[in-house]
Each structure stands twice: as C-alpha cells, then as structure tokens.
Amino acid sequence: MALKFFNTLSRSVEEFAPRDARGKRVGLYCCGPTVHDFAHIGNFRTFVFADLARRCLEFKGYAVRHVMNITDVEDKIIRRARETKTALRDYTAKFEAAFFEDFQALHCLRPHETPRASEQIADIIALIEKLMARGVAYRAPDGSVYFSIEKYQGGGGHYGRLVKLNFEEMRPGERVSSDEYAKEAAADFALWKARAPEDGAVFWPSPWGEGRPGWHIECSAMSMKCLGPSFDLHLGGEDLIFPHHEDEIAQSEGAGAQAAGEPFVKYWLHGAHLLVEGKKMSKSLGNYFTLRDLLAKGFTGREVRYLLLTAHYRESFNFTLEGLQGARAALGRIDEWLGKLRGVAGVATSPPDMGLLAPFVEAVENDLNVSTAWGHIFAWIRPMNKLMEEGKVRPDLAASTLAAWDKIDSVLGIGARDEFNVPEELNSLLEARQAARRAKDFKRSDAIRDELKAKGWAIEDTPKGPRLKRM
Numbered sequence: 032m033a034l035k036f037f038n039t040l041s042r043s044v045e046e047f048a049p050r051d052a053r054g055k056r057v058g059l060y061c062c063g064p065t066v067h068d069f070a071h072i073g074n075f076r077t078f079v080f081a082d083l084a085r086r087c088l089e090f091k092g093y094a095v096r097h098v099m100n101i102t103d104v105e106d107k108i109i110r111r112a113r114e115t116k117t118a119l120r121d122y123t124a125k126f127e128a129a130f131f132e133d134f135q136a137l138h139c140l141r142p143h144e145t146p147r148a149s150e151q152i153a154d155i156i157a158l159i160e161k162l163m164a165r166g167v168a169y170r171a172p173d174g175s176v177y178f179s180i181e182k183y184q185g186g187g188g189h190y191g192r193l194v195k196l197n198f199e200e201m202r203p204g205e206r207v208s209s210d211e212y213a214k215e216a217a218a219d220f221a222l223w224k225a226r227a228p229e230d231g232a233v234f235w236p237s238p239w240g241e242g243r244p245g246w247h248i249e250c251s252a253m254s255m256k257c258l259g260p261s262f263d264l265h266l267g268g269e270d271l272i273f274p275h276h277e278d279e280i281a282q283s284e285g286a287g288a289q290a291a292g293e294p295f296v297k298y299w300l301h302g303a304h305l306l307v308e309g310k311k312m313s314k315s316l317g318n319y320f321t322l323r324d325l326l327a328k329g330f331t332g333r334e335v336r337y338l339l340l341t342a343h344y345r346e347s348f349n350f351t352l353e354g355l356q357g358a359r360a361a362l363g364r365i366d367e368w369l370g371k372l373r374g375v376a377g378v379a380t381s382p383p384d385m386g387l388l389a390p391f392v393e394a395v396e397n398d399l400n401v402s403t404a405w406g407h408i409f410a411w412i413r414p415m416n417k418l419m420e421e422g423k424v425r426p427d428l429a430a431s432t433l434a435a436w437d438k439i440d441s442v443l444g445i446g447a448r449d450e451f452n453v454p455e456e457l458n459s460l461l462e463a464r465q466a467a468r469r470a471k472d473f474k475r476s477d478a479i480r481d482e483l484k485a486k487g488w489a490i491e492d493t494p495k496g497p498r499l500k501r502m
C-alpha cells in the first residue's frame with residue numbers, strides 16, 4: 032500500500048511519490064517555534080503531528096531529512112527582549128532550551144537540522160538580492176524591502192496557491208509591514224525591515240541599509256539552504272497557511288531557483304487547531320496550557336502525546352484535562368497488556384503478527400488516520416487479555432504480538448512508561464518535604480506527601496535518599 036497525504040495545494044488526498052528518482056530520500060520541513068515564550072499545547076500539536084509524519088515515512092523505508100527552523104528574530108521577540116532589557120540571544124536561549132526539553136518530553140524525534148534565523152542572515156540577504164535582481168522586490172522610501180505581488184504575477188507567478196484571494200480588492204503597490212496579517216489585508220509584504228529605534232541593537236548591515244529580515248523570508252532561505260530549492264514536504268499549523276506559507280511559495284519560486292516545472296514544495300500538509308476545554312485557548316479564560324503547566328499538574332509528556340495522537344491531524348480537537356485522565360487510563364491498559372505479554376513470551380521470539388500490524392499500517396498510511404489505527408489496537412487488546420487470563424496464549428503468539436507492537440510503536444512513539452521522569456516542580460516539592468522533615472515539621476511534610484500522592488507520585492526511599500516514582 033502506498034502512503035497518502037492530504038495536500039493543501041490540490042485540496043485532495045494524494046498518493047505520496049518522493050521527488051528522489053530512486054524513491055528513497057525525502058526532504059521534510061516544518062516551521063519551528065518562535066522562541067518568545069514557552070510553547071503552548073496548541074503549538075505542540077503541530078510538532079507531534081510532524082513527528083508522526085516523519086516516523087510514518089521512516090517506517091515506510093524513506094530516508095527522511097527533517098529540518099525545523101528556530102525563529103529567533105521577529106517583532107514579538109524584539110519587543111519582549113527590549114521590555115526585559117535582555118540581549119536578544121540571552122532572551123531567546125532560555126526559551127529555545129525549554130522548547131527542546133518539552134519536545135523531548137513529548138517523545139518527538141530531534142530534527143536533523145534546526146537552523147536559527149539570526150545565524151542565517153547572509154543567506155537571507157542573498158535570497159532577497161535574487162528577488163531584487165528578478166524585479167519582484169523593491170526598496171520602499173522607508174528603506175525596507177518589499178515583495179511585489181503585481182510583478183510576481185506579471186512574470187507568471189501565481190500568488191494564492193494555498194488560499195483563494197480576491198485580487199480585485201487588492202490595491203497594487205500597497206504595503207504591509209507586520210509579519211501577521213489577514214487575507215483581506217494582502218499586499219506587498221516586507222522581506223527586509225529597515226532599522227527602527229525600537230529594534231535597539233537588533234540589526235544587521237545589508238545592501239539596502241541596516242535592518243533585519245521579515246519572518247516569511249527566514250523560512251524560504253532556511254528550507255532551501257538545507258533541503259534544496261525543491262523538496263517534498265512542508266508541514267505546519269493551519270494558521271500558517273496565510274500569509275506565511277503563501278509568502279514562502281512566492282519568495283522561493285519568485286527567486287527562480289527551481290528547475291523548470293519543479294515546484295518549491297510538492298506536498299503541503301497542515302494540522303488543524305486545538306481547542307482547550309471547548310474554547311480557543313486564552314490566558315484570560317484560564318485554558319492556556321504550556322506543556323510545563325500540564326507536567327506540574329502531574330501528567331506526563333507521554334500522556335499528553337497519547338492524547339494529541341488520538342485525533343486525526345486535520346480535525347480540530349478539543350483538548351481537556353478529563354481527556355488526559357482518559358489518556359492515562361488507556362496507557363495503563365496498554366502497559367498492563369504489554370506486561371502480561373512479556374510474562375507469557377519469556378525468551379521466545381517471533382516475526383510480527385500481521386493480524387495486528389497490517390490493519391494499523393493500512394490506517395496510518397491513509398493520511399495518518401490514527402483514530403482508526405487506535406481502534407484496531409484496542410480491538411486487539413481486549414480479547415487477547417481474556418485469552419491470557421484463561422492461559423490460552425502460547426509464548427510464540429505473545430512474542431509475535433510484541434514484535435508487531437514494536438513496529439507500531441516506532442510510528443506512534445508512545446514508548447515505555449516513564450516512571451522516573453519527574454517534572455522539576457515536583458522535585459522541588461520533594462526537597463521542601465525533606466526540609467520540613469529535618470525541621471521536624473511533620474504536619475507540613477505529610478501535607479506535601481499527600482499533595483504528591485494526589486498528583487500520582489509516591490516517595491521511594493533509596494540508599495541515595497528519597498526519590499519520586501509514579502504510582
């Protein structure tokens with residue numbers, strides 16, 4: 032069976048055929064985090080979806096080159112660094128490190144390359160120079176450089192591949208300088224932003240004067256540098272379709288680096304957005320969660336990943352704390368099943384049971400249909416548990432089931448129960464309990480123990496002192 036993906040370009044499910052003539056190498060780019068704050072759970076839905084796509088491609092035998100940029104120069108970052116009187120790199124380093132910690136906690140495979148925009152300025156300038164030379168970019172009186180949609184269209188380019196635009200309403204020559212704007216405000220967009228007083232020390236020299244890159248050009252420059260002018264897959268959240276991805280296509284194809292007839296990107300995949308407790312996430316509604324917030328409530332990255340992977344990536348999904356409890360219960364059923372299987376299998380080995388594996392593969396190959404895939408898995412677990420209870424499962428059957436699960440898990444990345452992966456906040460609580468005990472404040476130490484217990488953690492005494500263990 033071939034792998035199929037919904038391509039936003041054609042708005043249909045297409046069979047995946049890599050550009051590589053030998054059919055092996057695949058280039059995959061996913062827009063990375065803007066490191067202005069801790070990433071929220073909606074951001075991570077996109078990264079878990081990209082991780083699933085990559086794992087599925089690797090399962091099918093493709094040699095995937097996965098690139099994810101780090102946006103570390105952008106309007107919001109500059110504003111926050113200024114407000115906190117911090118140098119840009121010092122400000123972003125903290126959030127970048129936190130991002131990769133969270134990424135790992137969610138069992139996401141590290142991309143092969145993670146270029147930072149601030150370190151790719153020469154390539155960004157070279158790309159803008161190409162656009163200038165081809166007459167599709169111009170320097171405005173304010174010293175900024177803009178992309179001309181009219182010139183691009185006049186030269187045979189097509190602006191509006193991913194979204195339908197009403198060109199009648201667009202006024203040629205109008206400009207939009209901010210990185211984020213709505214379809215109705217589509218106009219010439221900034222490639223290079225002239226240095227402004229509020230940018231502080233964040234500027235670089237360029238042929239057009241001092242300034243900094245716009246957000247959209249960063250991704251065109253970094254993706255083409257790492258993967259070449261044409262590559263297979265570009266992923267991101269649906270909120271990036273316009274203007275970010277539309278602008279990426281215009282800039283990359285406008286520079287004319289592709290071979291004749293080759294697009295910048297063959298397949299565009301977009302993940303749907305996330306609702307939390309039935310509403311759009313917002314700090315004022317109290318339904319805004321970073322991964323850290325959820326870990327502090329006692330959930331694990333594995334439970335969060337599982338919940339995010341229960342819904343198809345193109346469906347909007349309602350993420351709830353109750354859903355996380357359900358994820359914990361479901362993982363408990365899987366762990367129990369695997370534990371029993373290991374007990375029965377002992378040292379036996381066997382090839383994967385295709386009765387379990389084949390329907391799973393068929394489901395994920397079909398545009399990553401994980402909901403159907405989980406349906407198959409749980410339909411397998413229930414009767415098998417019953418048979419094991421009755422002592423009717425032989426070691427070779429248990430071993431072949433475990434072999435099938437290993438293959439399945441290489442795609443889902445659920446992994447084993449992370450018993451000792453303790454969130455930092457909980458370790459601080461454990462330390463506070465030790466301090467209370469030393470001070471003979473047993474009331475407080477018992478209260479902390481109960482709080483940890485309520486979060487699903489038990490205190491275990493070891494020769495090296497106490498540590499936390501999942502209950």
Ligand SMILES: [Zn+2]
Nearest residue numbers: 062063250275
């Ligand atoms: Zn991007």
